[in-house]
Amino acid sequence: MIYELYLSxxxxxxxxxxxxxxxxxxxxxxxxxxxxxIGVGEGIQNYVTKQFSSLGSNLLFVSPGKRNLRGDPGANxxxxxxxxxxxxxxxxxxxxxxxxxxxxIEIGKTLSYKNKNxxxxxxxxxEDGFSTYNLTLDSxxxxxxxxxTSNSRVVVLGSNIxxxxxxxxxxxxxxxxxxxxxxxxxxxxxxxxxxxDNRAYIPYTTAKSIFNIKNYSSIVMKALDSxxxxxxxxxxxxxxxxxxxxxxxxxxxxxxxxxxxxxxLSTVTLGIGAIAAISLLVGGIGIMNIMLVTVTERTRExxxxxxxxxxxxxxxxxxxIEATALSVLGGSIGIGLGILVAFLIRTYANFDATVPxxxxxxxxxxxxxxxxxxxxxxALKAAKKDPIEAxxxx
Amino acid sequence: xxxxxxxxxxxxxxxxxxxxxKIEALKNVSIDIHPGDFISIVxxxxxxxxxxxxxxxxxxxxxxxxxxxxxxDVSKYPEEHLAKVxxxxxxxxxxxxxLLSRATTLENVMLPLQYSNTPKKNWERKAMxxxxxxxxxxxxxxxxxxxxxxxxxxxxxxxxxxxxxSIILADEPTGNLDSKTGSEIIKKFIELNKLGKTIILVxxxxxxxxxxxxxxxxxxxxxxx
Numbered sequence: 001m002i003y004e005l006y007l008s009x010x011x012x013x014x015x016x017x018x019x020x021x022x023x024x025x026x027x028x029x030x031x032x033x034x035x036x037x038i039g040v041g042e043g044i045q046n047y048v049t050k051q052f053s054s055l056g057s058n059l060l061f062v063s064p065g066k067r068n069l070r071g072d073p074g075a076n077x078x079x080x081x082x083x084x085x086x087x088x089x090x091x092x093x094x095x096x097x098x099x100x101x102x103x104x105i106e107i108g109k110t111l112s113y114k115n116k117n118x119x120x121x122x123x124x125x126x127e128d129g130f131s132t133y134n135l136t137l138d139s140x141x142x143x144x145x146x147x148x149t150s151n152s153r154v155v156v157l158g159s160n161i162x163x164x165x166x167x168x169x170x171x172x173x174x175x176x177x178x179x180x181x182x183x184x185x186x187x188x189x190x191x192x193x194x195x196x197d198n199r200a201y202i203p204y205t206t207a208k209s210i211f212n213i214k215n216y217s218s219i220v221m222k223a224l225d226s227x228x229x230x231x232x233x234x235x236x237x238x239x240x241x242x243x244x245x246x247x248x249x250x251x252x253x254x255x256x257x258x259x260x261x262x263x264x265l266s267t268v269t270l271g272i273g274a275i276a277a278i279s280l281l282v283g284g285i286g287i288m289n290i291m292l293v294t295v296t297e298r299t300r301e302x303x304x305x306x307x308x309x310x311x312x313x314x315x316x317x318x319x320x321i322e323a324t325a326l327s328v329l330g331g332s333i334g335i336g337l338g339i340l341v342a343f344l345i346r347t348y349a350n351f352d353a354t355v356p357x358x359x360x361x362x363x364x365x366x367x368x369x370x371x372x373x374x375x376x377x378x379a380l381k382a383a384k385k386d387p388i389e390a391x392x393x394x
Numbered sequence: 395x396x397x398x399x400x401x402x403x404x405x406x407x408x409x410x411x412x413x414x415x416k417i418e419a420l421k422n423v424s425i426d427i428h429p430g431d432f433i434s435i436v437x438x439x440x441x442x443x444x445x446x447x448x449x450x451x452x453x454x455x456x457x458x459x460x461x462x463x464x465x466x467d468v469s470k471y472p473e474e475h476l477a478k479v480x481x482x483x484x485x486x487x488x489x490x491x492x493l494l495s496r497a498t499t500l501e502n503v504m505l506p507l508q509y510s511n512t513p514k515k516n517w518e519r520k521a522m523x524x525x526x527x528x529x530x531x532x533x534x535x536x537x538x539x540x541x542x543x544x545x546x547x548x549x550x551x552x553x554x555x556x557x558x559x560s561i562i563l564a565d566e567p568t569g570n571l572d573s574k575t576g577s578e579i580i581k582k583f584i585e586l587n588k589l590g591k592t593i594i595l596v597x598x599x600x601x602x603x604x605x606x607x608x609x610x611x612x613x614x615x616x617x618x619x
Contacts, residue, residue, distance in 0.1 A: 303492075
C-alpha cells in the first residue's frame with residue numbers, strides 16, 4: 001500500500017507543478033547553500049593545508065606579544081621588542097635544536113616598473129630565509145651574506161610579479177622601485193602556487209636601514225628534526241626568557257597556526273550551518289502551509305477514502321508521504337545544484353571545492369526530517385476529518 | 395425457515411446538540427435487511443434520511459440502539475475497526491460520483507482494494523471484472539474527467555462492487571444525471587440485484603423509490619410505513 005500512497009503523492013505533486021516547485025524552493029535554497037558552503041569550506045581548508053605544507057612542517061615562528069589569533073592582531077605589534085639581540089639568543093642557546101634562524105619583516109609596499117604599479121607584501125629576511133621557506137630559483141640568484149652585511153638594495157621577485165610588471169620577460173638585471181627606493185632585481189623565485197608567488201624578497205638589513213624599521217615582524221627558523229618540534233619550542237622559550245617576559249613573545253609551530261586556522265574555520269562553518277538551519281526551518285513552514293491547503297482542497301477525497309475503508313492512520317501516512325516527498329525532492333535538487341556549483345568552482349575558479357559525502361547524507365537526512373516534522377500536523381488534521389462532513393464538503 | 399438478515403437496526407436513536415438545542419434525528423428506528431433485498435429509503439430533506447444512511451453505512455454511530463451486521467453488533471466499534479468493516483461490507487455509490495480526478499478508471503475502481511487484504515496481484519483482475527459488469531472495459535485508462543456523467547457513475551458502481559460487499563448503499567445515485575442516463579443507472583442496479591446483490595437506495599424521489607421491492611418512507615426521524 002505504501003507504494004500506492006507514494007505514487008498518489010507524486011501524482012498529486014505533479015498535478016500542480018508550479019505550486020510544488022515554489023513550495024520546494026525554500027528547501028532547495030537552504031540545502032543548496034549548505035552544500036555549496038561546505039564545499040567551499042573544504043576547499044579553503046585544503047588550500048590552506050597545502051600552503052602550509054609547501055612551507056615544510058617543522059617551521060617555527062617567534063612572534064611579538066602574547067599571540068592570540070582571535071584577538072586584535074594590531075595588539076601584537078604595539079609592544080614589539082623583537083630585534084637582533086633575540087636572534088642571537090636563539091642562535092646561542094638553541095642551535096642544537098633549530099637551524100636557519102632568520103629575522104623576518106613583512107611590509108606592504110607598491111612595486112613599480114616603468115608606468116606599472118603592483119601593491120604587494122615585501123618579505124625581508126637573511127640569506128637562510130630562502131631555504132627556510134623552501135623557495136627555489138627560476139633565474140638569477142638569491143641574496144648572499146655579502147648582500148646582508150652591505151645592506152644591498154637587491155630584490156628577488158615572486159613569479160606572479162613577472163606577469164604583473166614585466167609581461168613575463170626575464171627582469172634579472174633591471175631596476176625596480178619598492179616604494180620610492182630603487183632596487184636591483186637579482187633573481188626570480190620558482191612558482192609555488194598561492195599567494196606566496198606574489199611576494200618580493202629583500203635583505204632584512206636593507207629593510208631596516210632604508211624603510212626605517214626597528215623591530216622584526218617575527219623570527220623564523222626550522223626545527224632540526226620534525227619529531228622534536230615541541231622540545232625545540234621549549235628551548236627557544238627558555239632562550240628568550242633571558243631578555244623578554246612571557247607576555248612579550250610567543251613561539252608558534254606550523255601546527256599551531258593550522259589548528260587556530262581550523263578552529264576559526266569551524267566557527268565560521270557553524271555560523272553558516274545555523275543560517276542554513278533557519279532557511280530549512282522557513283522551507284519547512286512553507287511545506288506545512290501548502291500541506292494544510294492541500295488537506296482542505298482534498299477534503300472530499302479524504303471523505304471518500306474513509307468511506308471505502310481508509311483508517312485515520314492510512315490517511316495520515318498518505319499526507320505525511322506527500323510532505324516528505326516534497327522536502328526530499330527539494331533537498332535532492334538542492335544537493336544536485338550544490339554539487340554542480342562546487343564542480344563549476346573547481347573547474348573554472350581553479351579552487352579545490354569538494355562536496356564531502358557526509359554533507360550530502362546529512363542534507364538528505366535533514367530534508368527528510370523537515371518533511372516529517374512539518375508534515376505531521378497537516379497529516380493529523382487530515383486523519384481527524386469526519387467522513388460525513390468531508391463527503392459533504394463543497 | 396426465515397433467512398437471517400445481513401443488517402439489522404434495532405431501536406436506533408440518534409440525537410445532536412446544535413446550539414444548546416437537542417435535535418432528535420432518528421427516533422426508535424428498526425429495520426431488517428436480508429440478502430438479495432432491494433429496498434429504498436425515501437424522505438424529504440431534514441427527514442433523518444441522511445442520518446439513517448450514515449448509520450447503515452457505518453460512517454456514524456447511533457446514540458442508542460444496535461447495528462447488527464452479519465450477526466455482530468458493530469455499533470460500538472472504534473473508528474479504525476469500522477473502517478475495516480466498511481471496506482469489506484459496504485459499497486457506496488454517491489450522488490456526486492466522488493471519483494479521484496487524477497486517477498484512471500481502473501485506479502478508481504481499485505481504490506477500496508488498497509485498504510483491503512486482497513493480494514496486490516489480484517487487484518487489476520478484480521477491478522477489470524467489475525468494469526466488465528458495468529460495460530466500461532473500453533475506458534479503463536481514461537481519467538474520470540474524460541468520462542460522461544453516466545460513465546462516471548458506472549465507475550463508482552464498479553468501485554462499490556469490487557470488494558464484494560454485503561450491501562450496496564446508493565445515495566441519490568441519479569441526482570446528478572439527466573433522466574435518460576439516470577434510468578440506465580437504475581437498470582444497472584436492477585441487474586445487479588438480479589445477480590443477488592443487496593441494494594439500499596436512498597432518495598427524496600418517490601417515483602424513483604418505487605423501483606425497489608420494499609419502500610421505507612421516513613419522516614421526522616421515524617418510518618411512516
